[in-house]
Amino acid sequence: MVVSKAWTLHQHFQGFPKASDFHLREETLPQPRDGQVLLEAVFLSVDPYMRPYSQTMMKEGDVMIGSQVAKVIQSYNPSFPVGCHVVSDCGWRSHWVCDGAELTPVLPDWPQDIPLSLALGAIGMPGLTALYGLEEVCEIKKGETLLVNAAAGAVGSVVGQIAKIKGCRVVGCAGTDTKVSYLKQLGFDQVFNYKTVTSLEESLREAAPHGYDCYFENVGGKFSSVVMPQMREYGRIAVCGSISMYNDTTPQTGILSTPQTGKLSTPQTGILSTPQTGLLSTPQTGPYVHTYMIFKQLRMEGFLCARWKHKHQQSLRRLMAWMTEHITGTGPTTSLRGPHLVITATVSGMPDPVKTGTRTHT
Ligand SMILES: NC(=O)C1=CN([C@@H]2O[C@H](COP(=O)(O)OP(=O)(O)OC[C@H]3O[C@@H](n4cnc5c(N)ncnc54)[C@H](OP(=O)(O)O)[C@@H]3O)[C@@H](O)[C@H]2O)C=CC1
Numbered sequence: 001m002v003v004s005k006a007w008t009l010h011q012h013f014q015g016f017p018k019a020s021d022f023h024l025r026e027e028t029l030p031q032p033r034d035g036q037v038l039l040e041a042v043f044l045s046v047d048p049y050m051r052p053y054s055q056t057m058m059k060e061g062d063v064m065i066g067s068q069v070a071k072v073i074q075s076y077n078p079s080f081p082v083g084c085h086v087v088s089d090c091g092w093r094s095h096w097v098c099d100g101a102e103l104t105p106v107l108p109d110w111p112q113d114i115p116l117s118l119a120l121g122a123i124g125m126p127g128l129t130a131l132y133g134l135e136e137v138c139e140i141k142k143g144e145t146l147l148v149n150a151a152a153g154a155v156g157s158v159v160g161q162i163a164k165i166k167g168c169r170v171v172g173c174a175g176t177d178t179k180v181s182y183l184k185q186l187g188f189d190q191v192f193n194y195k196t197v198t199s200l201e202e203s204l205r206e207a208a209p210h211g212y213d214c215y216f217e218n219v220g221g222k223f224s225s226v227v228m229p230q231m232r233e234y235g236r237i238a239v240c241g242s243i244s245m246y247n248d249t250t251p252q253t254g255i256l257s258t259p260q261t262g263k264l265s266t267p268q269t270g271i272l273s274t275p276q277t278g279l280l281s282t283p284q285t286g287p288y289v290h291t292y293m294i295f296k297q298l299r300m301e302g303f304l305c306a307r308w309k310h311k312h313q314q315s316l317r318r319l320m321a322w323m324t325e326h327i328t329g330t331g332p333t334t335s336l337r338g339p340h341l342v343i344t345a346t347v348s349g350m351p352d353p354v355k356t357g358t359r360t361h362t
């Protein structure tokens with residue numbers, strides 16, 4: 001019998017998550033039966049979606065949602081032999097017994113010199129999100145100019161690198177100078193620290209004086225509204241995330257850029273819906289984007305990476321091929337590198353492994 005450690009949501013988050021919102025408990029797992037496997041966690045991920053999804057998918061006392069790379073340590077299912085690695089959505093727990101229906105094997109022939117943790121990053125859900133946002137939503141084309149924010153994150157760093165592989169000009173924004181240097185090393189054309197620039201509006205304009213064909217939106221809120229006037233005609237906006245809003249306890253208001261003259265440059269404010277509870281029903285304020293969208297003929301589309309689930313396996317192979325080309329030096333000058341921060345900690349070291357673990361950054 002195996003005793004698993006699991007982190008539960010002790011109480012729903014109010015504002016920024018706190019250690020006291022989590023509780024560590026032990027669970028005695030049943031012996032796996034025919035068709036089942038016993039998993040042991042190797043890497044757990046902490047992702048922004050947990051903040052909004054916990055609100056809608058979880059009740060207090062539930063084990064924290066999340067994906068992990070796990071090793072099969074007992075198997076009564078021939079599809080998942082002992083020793084193989086899988087990606088599982090079983091949450092923040094050290095062990096789990098399941099029948100394999102929800103498991104994704106990591107790519108066969110995963111190269112030894114590529115860290116398995118990337119199955120939760122560049123060659124996992126965040127990498128897929130970057131790829132689909134660029135190809136399916138932005139329909140990005142060679143020669144176009146792309147803007148991505150939260151650019152040094154798991155999604156953003158892959159977005160910029162794929163856009164470079166496709167022959168685009170890439171502008172990225174990040175919140176520390178170390179991240180800015182990192183993005184320059186990855187081959188981004190223009191990068192700046194949005195926290196220290198005097199004017200976001202001017203910095204965006206200097207980085208791309210002719211404007212942006214594509215905007216990969218990870219941040220939302222004020223940032224987004226400053227970008228809108230700088231979109232080019234027929235521009236496309238892939239609304240991937242709005243991390244600046246996930247911890248809000250009151251809705252953000254909407255004036256952001258310095259008002260200029262003219263209808264297309266002055267953001268409006270306003271209330272959108274009747275107050276209710278929950279992220280999706282909380283009223284949000286303007287500015288409203290309609291005038292920009294109409295007169296610049298923009299396309300703005302929200303998406304979830306799971307929409308293209310049927311393509312995941314082939315897409316993961318494409319991401320892996322780009323990364324392998326980088327490592328072997330056989331690919332284009334700009335091929336994919338794994339933004340790779342692993343914090344080595346025990347399961348008990350969650351939810352703040354940064355404090356309890358050892359960081360490895362490559
Ligand atoms: N639609 C989909 O299917 C998916 C959407 N997402 C979304 O993509 C976005 C990026 O995710 P991911 O790369 O995994 O995230 P990471 O956790 O890797 O990076 C998040 C970064 O966002 C930036 N950030 C945090 N808070 C703020 C804020 N208040 N204002 C501006 N920037 C902030 C920080 O970087 P910095 O220091 O540069 O500010 C932070 O490091 C998120 O919005 C996420 O919800 C992710 C996966 C799937």
Ligand SMILES: CCCCCCCCC/C=C/C=O
Pocket residue numbers: 048049050065066067089090091125240241304305
């Ligand atoms: C229980 C694990 C579920 C994994 C869901 C992944 C959803 C990604 C969509 C992200 C949206 C915003 O961040």
